[in-house]
Amino acid sequence: MAWFRNLRQLSPTTIPPPLKSTTPSFTFLLSHFSSQPMEVPPPGLSPTVPGQKPRVVVLGSGWGGCRLMKGLDTTIYDVVCVSPRNHMVFTPLLASTCVGTLEFRSVAEPIVRIQPAISREPGSYFFLANCTGINPEEHSVQCETVTDGLNTLEPRRFKISYDKLIIALGSQPLTFGIHGVKEHAFFLREVSHAQEIRRKLLLNLMLSDVPGISVQEKRRLLHCVVVGGGPTGVEFSGELYDFIIKDVSQRYAHVKDCIQVTLIEANEILSSFDARLQRYATNQLTKSGVQIVRGIVKDVKPQTIFLKDGSEIPYGLLVWSTGVGPSPFVNSLEVPKSPGGRIGIDEWLRVPSAEDVFAIGDCSGFLESTGKQILPALAQVAERQGKYLAALLNKVGKEGGARAGSAKDLDLGEPFVYKHLGSMATIGRYKALVDLRQSKAAKGLSMAGFVSWFVWRSAYLTRVISWRNRLYVAVNWATTFIFGRDISRI
Amino acid sequence: MAWFRNLRQLSPTTIPPPLKSTTPSFTFLLSHFSSQPMEVPPPGLSPTVPGQKPRVVVLGSGWGGCRLMKGLDTTIYDVVCVSPRNHMVFTPLLASTCVGTLEFRSVAEPIVRIQPAISREPGSYFFLANCTGINPEEHSVQCETVTDGLNTLEPRRFKISYDKLIIALGSQPLTFGIHGVKEHAFFLREVSHAQEIRRKLLLNLMLSDVPGISVQEKRRLLHCVVVGGGPTGVEFSGELYDFIIKDVSQRYAHVKDCIQVTLIEANEILSSFDARLQRYATNQLTKSGVQIVRGIVKDVKPQTIFLKDGSEIPYGLLVWSTGVGPSPFVNSLEVPKSPGGRIGIDEWLRVPSAEDVFAIGDCSGFLESTGKQILPALAQVAERQGKYLAALLNKVGKEGGARAGSAKDLDLGEPFVYKHLGSMATIGRYKALVDLRQSKAAKGLSMAGFVSWFVWRSAYLTRVISWRNRLYVAVNWATTFIFGRDISRI
Structure with missing residues (x-):
């Protein structure tokens, strides 16, 4: 039972009573719980260190976030996505599913299909969770897992440190x-x-x-x-x-x-x-x-x-x-807002008050100081922003600005321009x-x-x-x- | 507002306050509520009379009930199906849907596709409801509609008179x-x-x-x-x-x-x-x-x-x-049971104590007096019984025994024999x-x-x-x- 005692020491969570039995079926079962190689809990998502890839954390899995993840160069970055749904919805065809013209699954695209590195790379993850807070000084976000149905875990809180954070949380119906x-x-x-x-x-x-x-x-x-x-x-x-x-x-x-x-x-x-x-x-x-x-x-x-x-x-x-309008979480963020209450961004889609933080899609809008018009809450805007930002982050990464705090003096190139x-x-x-x-x-x-x-x-x-x-x-x-x-x- | 006052008199249910407005949009809306031809509530499902087709009522929409409905001659009979689901499940492929090998909808077959007369014929119906009681003396069943979600109606009770009743209610997990x-x-x-x-x-x-x-x-x-x-x-x-x-x-x-x-x-x-x-x-x-x-x-x-x-x-x-075993409703029926608590049937799948009542599929079993073995609770048994019973009812109908109480002296032909x-x-x-x-x-x-x-x-x-x-x-x-x-x- 050494493996089990080890686990007890390692695990911070409440542990159900140990397996105990004297019958053959027990050893049989136990084989499952002990036959695998010993593992320690995942190293957690503490700040990345040299030797690890810099980490891009994406909040949301809509048009903006998914297009961004698709375009990211995963040889440069690890990608971590936090969203309460593990798929992107092809929204323009959603109305057709209500009456059975299309099947539900035909308009849902699993995120790991959009960016396969998320399931393949050891430092890339998808977490079925909601973001509950952002700490720009510490370069970290707090999250809480989604739960439903029978016998789920209590919601579990965890923290992810980021090198770059992309807020792509979308909007909610007005x-x-x-x-x-x-x-x-x-x-x-x-x-x-x-x-x-x-x-x-x-x-x-x-x-x-x-x-x-x-x-x-x-x-x-x-x-x-x-x-x-x-x-x-x-x-x-x-x-x-x-x-x-x-x-x-x-x-x-x-x-x-x-x-x-x-x-x-x-x-x-x-x-x-x-x-x-x-x-x-x-x-x-x-x-x-x-x-x-x-x-x-x-x-x-x-x-x-x-x-x-x-x-x-x-x-x-x-x-x-x-x-649609901003969600309560977006409302609660203490950052300068654009007219309409969206997260204020500059021409390079950055949240100016928070280093290494970007916002795209419905949740974001140009700050008044940019002199640019607020873009409509459309899939094509979010997608274009995601595509632009992926290219920008790839460029920054190639020029050595991928780590937290290291892109200050880089030239970001052309600002984002939306063409309808x-x-x-x-x-x-x-x-x-x-x-x-x-x-x-x-x-x-x-x-x-x-x-x-x-x-x-x-x-x-x-x-x-x-x-x-x-x-x-x-x-x-x-x-x-x-x-x-x-x-x-x- | 004549149409509306008429409705008030006709309708036995509570009526929301009448439409009232003096704006153009009102007349526009009202046009919908009054432009259609006047209708009285459906004649109800009182006993059929000469001029109407005799009515077969099927309780359940599993393998047995659906195969029966498919085989019924709808030039002889009207078909009324009562079930809490409007589709049949192709159960042998259900396990494949849990892991995404098959889509859910690929294993569900709408009942009106199995027997199109149900949506086409004026006397045929599908009711999304549960049967709550059977009255063999009166040749009628009591039903209660299924409800769920937002703003649904209170469960609504209604009664259906039958000429022939088929109990195909299946079983439930043990x-x-x-x-x-x-x-x-x-x-x-x-x-x-x-x-x-x-x-x-x-x-x-x-x-x-x-x-x-x-x-x-x-x-x-x-x-x-x-x-x-x-x-x-x-x-x-x-x-x-x-x-x-x-x-x-x-x-x-x-x-x-x-x-x-x-x-x-x-x-x-x-x-x-x-x-x-x-x-x-x-x-x-x-x-x-x-x-x-x-x-x-x-x-x-x-x-x-x-x-x-x-x-x-x-x-x-x-x-x-x-x-699987009998459901509480089957247990509550006061009819002779087969070993195992299923509804007892004779060689022609009749419930001997109740005239014009048949039972097929998992919910039924041969009475001990028939000397026949209880058949396993399998899709193929239910399907075979449904097919047999459809042919039997068609034969009875052609020989003038379709109405309630009129098949007593008819020769039913060959009894049901199951070949695995x-x-x-x-x-x-x-x-x-x-x-x-x-x-x-x-x-x-x-x-x-x-x-x-x-x-x-x-x-x-x-x-x-x-x-x-x-x-x-x-x-x-x-x-x-x-x-x-x-x-x-x-």
Whole structure:
């Protein structure tokens, strides 16, 4: 039992009672616990020393963080990622998963597939954890593991020292302090959200068929309300409408006349698009049967939305997509902020007050002192910043500035410049909008219709990160076309 | 507002306050609630009358119930299915979904795809509900809707009158009254179980990599224990082993030496198979590194299993598959039972004490008076019974015995005879067992190895019900082979 006593001494945690038995099965079992080579707990993530690679710590696993990790030169750096999810979500296709056009897994990309060094290199890690604090003086972050389900460990706290820290924590949905939104509405930002929306939608479809339900109650259950007319809200409405037309009418023929989609928006829908495309989208959605309601939500109760103008809207499913803002953790960080409360950064994406700390994506914004505009909270901004920063860190690393505190006098080269590539949104019925202008005022190509839809699908298919998921997205689209959407509620 | 007042009178349920507003958006919204044709609540499922088709009510959506529904002649009968899940699970492939070899949706088949009349025919329904009582005198069943998540309705009770009732409620896992099993172990019977196992496995893999975890705790977290050496337990162990060898070693290289699979069985593993195949499986699994422990579980605590011989086994994941027995609802039915507590049936699968009531699958067993052996709780038994009973009901229907109480004097034809087609089980590493003997004592082909594995895969691929899922299973297998298993924890 020497191995076991050693462990008792090594381990700082509470240890369950030792294995004890006198039967053959015990030695058999014990063989597992002792046959492996002795190990000491991982050396921990104390500051790196010569002989170790400098450590880049990435907080978050969204578009920004993942693009950065993908681009990092892992012969220079070790990569440590801290995130409550072990995959990146291909957000532009998330709306399609709610109705079964795509499978959930087709839009999720495991982080170790994006940067394989994380599982291969001895000094690179992925931790399923949340960051709970940053200490820029000490060059370290505090983290706490995520737990759920049966028999998990107590949340475990640990500290990671960094040479470079990248804050890529994203944003969270804005509710504008409206009462009841968090309790009763679904957001559409994570795969788990899409799964919940799907379960709810299918549950309502089935419940509405139960004998004795009044027509009014049936209509309420089958009234899908989307608040927010940005690309997410519009794409979700379009997908829902496709689902209703093609699948509900076949699979839920009893209730097909009672289902309805309503999109509530305070201003114009798709405000970032060309006015002509906005009109096209409005017309198409309305023609499809999606009701577009101009209004401001005042209050949300379990089965009814109250608008400022006094109207009451009964609903069965409520999806909330009115934009995003900084998370409480970002709010709590004591660093200079950009207008809008994001982490303030300079032209090289650095957090000026904290050496070796960078911020990218939705959680960051240019400081007023840079004279630059705050960039929109878009996947393409975060991705471009991640790509830029990976190149910057690789350059710094090659020039000997990879260690903590050693990049002060280096020339960082060209600052980050964002060039908008355009916007796309699908509106259902094999139609989409493509707006390739660099800004609202600029000139350039903008188009709408089937060709745009084809461009939209092709563009996203090539943007999906791994070949595996590219294959799955293509297979999903093909089977949806041939067999219809899957409606099993699992 | 005439439509609304009418609804108030028609509807027996509590009605939320009426829509009220004076703004344009109101009229717009109202148009949805009033533009559809007036409907009264569904006529309810009172006894069928001439002019309506006779009604077959099926309780359950497993192998038996689904095969029956598939075979029913829907020009003769209306079909009503009552089940808490709207899909059938292709159980033999469920173990593969836990480790990502197959996707969850590839093994789930929506019921309306199995019997499309359910969504098409005005008198056919699927209800997402549990049966709470059977009244054979009145020829009716009581049901209660399933609810979950946010804002669902209160469970709603309703009654369905039947002309023929088929009880196909399946079974539930046996825990032998062992304390802690229900709280701490996972079963492997539904897609949701496989999802939970997968989440837990991936969580443990990631938690075990957190700095400061003792080696002992790491080994505990990564110790996967399977209790029960039947086909499910063995297949799950084999799949887990494949996952460890091929994927964990690549994707979780840091912890790959700490993961271990143990299979606990009180007797021989795969006791229904040929002795030679049993030995082969034992050797192969042991060679793979799966520990097979002979022992009887006495108690299950959150992180430790206690065996009768006094040994204690720390675990991180516990899967329980020690066989199945009747559910509490089946136990509560006051009908003559077969040995083992199943619903007693005669040679034509009738419940003799209740006219027009049949029982098939795991929940039923031949009455002692028939002199027939109780059939094993296998998918192929349930499926064969479903097929037989569909043909019997179609014959009865054609001969004028479809209505409640009208089949008394009809000749039912040949009684049900079960012919065992053989058993198959995969044991990982491209190896499987195929035992084509009709019983343990009979002679016949039995084989093991790669060819068997190929037979196993081909056989199941052809058995998967829809072309859609057949395609997905094939694509899943191909991508697993090429890209490895998916490890995103969604």
